[in-house]
Amino acid sequence: SHEQMKIALEHSFLVVTLWCIKDNNKQLIGFIRAVSDHVYNATLWDVVIHPDFQSQGLGKAxxxxxxxxxxxxxxxxxxxxxxxxxxxxxxxxxxxxxxxGIKGMFWVSP
Ligand SMILES: CC(C)(COP(=O)(O)OP(=O)(O)OC[C@H]1O[C@@H](n2cnc3c(N)ncnc32)[C@H](O)[C@@H]1OP(=O)(O)O)[C@@H](O)C(=O)NCCC(=O)NCCS
Incomplete structure (x- = not known):
């Protein structure tokens, strides 16, 4: 839900957004967030570039x-x-x- 997403964002370590600003319009075109223990580890989530803006180097940036x-x-x-x-x-x-040889592993809830 919207409320759950709000909580997830509030508890993320870093959220980076990318905007296209043109003729007084502001459009969200890129998003990434990282969760972290603040010392050793961070994991990136929700990496996305708007389809109209892909393949221009923005994801890489x-x-x-x-x-x-x-x-x-x-x-x-x-x-x-x-x-x-x-x-x-x-x-x-x-x-x-x-x-x-380290494998990522997942617990899939039954
Ligand atoms: C994956 C994604 C974030 C890439 O962003 P992008 O802005 O299109 O990618 P870029 O233009 O920055 O590409 C950077 C480089 O990676 C290459 N590249 C991009 N997508 C690629 C792909 N799927 N496979 C292989 N190479 C790719 C590009 O050719 C480019 O190479 P270069 O540096 O030699 O020119 C974007 O396509 C996207 O949002 N896709 C849908 C959501 C998604 O799949 N997210 C990841 C979930 S794990």
Whole structure:
């Protein structure tokens, strides 16, 4: 629900939005958020660029800006869950799959 999303955003460590400003109009065109323990780890969620604005380098810029902000806070372990179509996008930005054989695992509620 809307209320649940509000709580999730309020408890995120970092939220970055990207806007297109044109002729007094402001349009939200990009979004990313990170949750974090504030010391060691951060995980990126909800990475999205508006379809009309994709493939122009904005997704790359959004991730790079976010990585810079997290590293300024000395957070070294930055993880994410990539949809199968986004895996190569993240590889391109330096993310690696299964470092040292470590697998991401999920508890799927019964
Ligand atoms: C995935 C997404 C965030 C990428 O943003 P974008 O602004 O379109 O990507 P960019 O233009 O910044 O691309 C950066 C680089 O990655 C490459 N790239 C982009 N999408 C790619 C993909 N799906 N697979 C492989 N490479 C990709 C681009 O060619 C570009 O390469 P370059 O730096 O050599 O020019 C965006 O397409 C999106 O919002 N998709 C729908 C939602 C989604 O899948 N989110 C991720 C959920 S895990």
């Amino acid at each position: 959004l991730i790079q800006y976010t990585l810079q902000k997290l590293r300024q806070r000395n957070i070294e372990n930055i993880t994410l869950f990539a949809g199968s179509k986004a895996v190569n996008f993240y590889h391109h930005l330096g993310f690696i799959t299964d470092p040292n």
